[in-house]
Amino acid sequence: MEVKVVKDILEANEVIAEENRRLFKEKGLYVLNLMGAPGTGKTTLLERTIERIKDRWKVGVIEGDIATSRDAERIAQYGVSVVQINTGGACHLDGNMVRMGLRELPLEGLRVLIVENVGNLVCPAEFNIGEDDKVMILSVTEGEDKPLKYPLMFQVSRLLLLNKIDLLPYVDFNLDRFREFALKVNPHLEIIPISCKTGEGLEEWIKWLENRLKETR
């Protein structure tokens, strides 16, 4: 006997993500889901960001990694609350993992929560965690064709931070062509070129963040 079901397979995750979202709203938190490949500069961006905003807003961080607490240790040095989630093999964070991480993170007084997802250009795009915004970071060393190869992550992101632009003279990365590819895949995508090394573009990124904090208030 055949029975109709018709359900989104990730429905259970959506339910939990929605619960997280309600909690974040209740606490007046802006939540950012930071995604990108391994080595693209997610943790370094976090460090440069925290330095610049921690005197204005109370910041919390959730670090997602398959293993180790290296990133959480790096972030803890900046005096912000940080929780490490080890996914034990899973290639992304989901709503439930974030919910469990929240148990260890005192939310009172926090204004900004940045969730650094597991380094991966595919899987995290499919799982909502209750965030306000998905922001992806891509470095110029990864190649200009990535929007075509991994379209979903570009499509679900509001902002793309194009990192390591100080390396542009040394790599075959055509910025115009990249922009063209990225905007074809997602015409609404905002793009800010940055270098966490030299600090170029970081001011614009912080302004963007400031803006989103105002808009989501």
Added chain:
Amino acid sequence: MHELSIAQSLLDIIAQQAQIYGAKRVTRVNLRIGALSGVVKEALCFAFEVLSKGHVAEGATLEIEEVPVRIRCERCGIFEGIPFLVCPDCGEIAELLSGRELEIYSMEIEDGSEGSEGYS
């Protein structure tokens, strides 16, 4: 690699539905997977096979319908098979019609009455 999580979520839905329908066994599961989901069919089938041991859907066949990316441009019509959200002809913003699917739409079950009990 997210196929493992997807297979687990799928099995949870199957278990719940099997209970609603009083199914003894689930023999076939029909899915629609969009091209944008990045799901590797073989990886999903493998994950399903491993995770379904001892589950009501153990041994079930996964029928996967792969859904291509389709977009519609108000002016130029429908395009298939490219991951763009702008029209490849005129460059206007296009509407995504399909490609994000990750859904189960039906399953084949053996219920208590026609299953093993019938042979006893």
